[in-house]
Amino acid sequence: MKSYLYLFISAVVLSGCSSDKSEDKQEEDKCIKNTPQESQSSSDLLFVSDFNNILNSEIRTIKKSEKSFLLSKNPLGKVDTNITFKRFDEVISHSPTTPYSWSHDALDSQRYELDGYVDKGQLDGYGVDIYIIDSGLDTNDNPEFQNINIEEPLNLSGCDTDYSGHGTAVASLIAGENLGYAVNSTIIPITFFDSNGSGKLSNLLKAYQYIADKVKERGNPAIVNFSGGSFQTNDILNKATQEITKLGVIFVAAAGNDGSTACNYPAGNPNVLSVSGLGHNGYDIYASNDFNYGSCVDVYAPGKDVVVSRQSGYGISNGTSFASPLVTGILASALSANVISPENFREVINNNSYRFINELEPNKNYAITGKPENWY
Numbered sequence: 001m002k003s004y005l006y007l008f009i010s011a012v013v014l015s016g017c018s019s020d021k022s023e024d025k026q027e028e029d030k031c032i033k034n035t036p037q038e039s040q041s042s043s044d045l046l047f048v049s050d051f052n053n054i055l056n057s058e059i060r061t062i063k064k065s066e067k068s069f070l071l072s073k074n075p076l077g078k079v080d081t082n083i084t085f086k087r088f089d090e091v092i093s094h095s096p097t098t099p100y101s102w103s104h105d106a107l108d109s110q111r112y113e114l115d116g117y118v119d120k121g122q123l124d125g126y127g128v129d130i131y132i133i134d135s136g137l138d139t140n141d142n143p144e145f146q147n148i149n150i151e152e153p154l155n156l157s158g159c160d161t162d163y164s165g166h167g168t169a170v171a172s173l174i175a176g177e178n179l180g181y182a183v184n185s186t187i188i189p190i191t192f193f194d195s196n197g198s199g200k201l202s203n204l205l206k207a208y209q210y211i212a213d214k215v216k217e218r219g220n221p222a223i224v225n226f227s228g229g230s231f232q233t234n235d236i237l238n239k240a241t242q243e244i245t246k247l248g249v250i251f252v253a254a255a256g257n258d259g260s261t262a263c264n265y266p267a268g269n270p271n272v273l274s275v276s277g278l279g280h281n282g283y284d285i286y287a288s289n290d291f292n293y294g295s296c297v298d299v300y301a302p303g304k305d306v307v308v309s310r311q312s313g314y315g316i317s318n319g320t321s322f323a324s325p326l327v328t329g330i331l332a333s334a335l336s337a338n339v340i341s342p343e344n345f346r347e348v349i350n351n352n353s354y355r356f357i358n359e360l361e362p363n364k365n366y367a368i369t370g371k372p373e374n375w376y
């Protein structure tokens, strides 16, 4: 089934994440002043018996005498839950230069050829829960989300809508009617980033706890997408990230837009599939020096000039923020069809994706394609 993307993005409307500085300031204040709701933690806590105690203090010293799951394996000193995580996007100020999204055009080819057509295949992610930790999801008057399945959203930022548009853009690449690869998956939005595009570790851990509880409760195959990160990490974040993936959850995160080999977290955690961005035509990995590369990257996907949903229309954005959800949507579709499992997905990606050879890491870096053999 082929569709020509020009047809559904002919009325491209570009708007940045922020249209008015003074309004942004008000929005930012409103989001930050609101007290985040408490974790929905049940008695079946994933992490520690005193997990909420950790969350309730920004910096807390855990005494060795305290019994906790984490402490038993990872003695902790000060837990800085004030670490700040940023979203990995760059707002593009120019209008689209192509009538269709090169990202989707490239992804239906095993070697990233651009033929002007988009084939998203037959799979749709049905039965898979996708947790999107981001800035929220605004579906109002948005043609991409008329039929989206949304359940059990969680708001940790206090923002009453997706002011930046980042989460909405990310969601469109996962489950948008035209832009998404998992249109029949169930989206569980977790509003984490405030209108300034940042969020604290304390809230990220709450998001993790919520995901853990819901995964156990719902019993569905699950994927997490986090298009953000921090250079800082600590034992509790590393352990919590690992615990999420131990539940059989595929965790996908953006590698970062620093143009370096440095690790952002949680992408840098070995349990997380770290996604970086490709430039135009798929070959130009380092074209803009924007995207991270090297050993902290597991897979590449289009991240430059990606058409995304912006408010009620479309726009173009850059960033590993957008490479990550492309991978998430494709993996959700493959997971739905039992083409991959949480145990073998890395191997399947390795064996089926287009491999880039470069001087830094021969035979290591590869790019996911939306249509590897036998995927659909």
Ligand SMILES: [Ca+2]
Pocket: 104, 105, 106, 107, 108, 109, 113, 114, 115, 116, 117, 118, 119
């Ligand atoms: Ca194509």
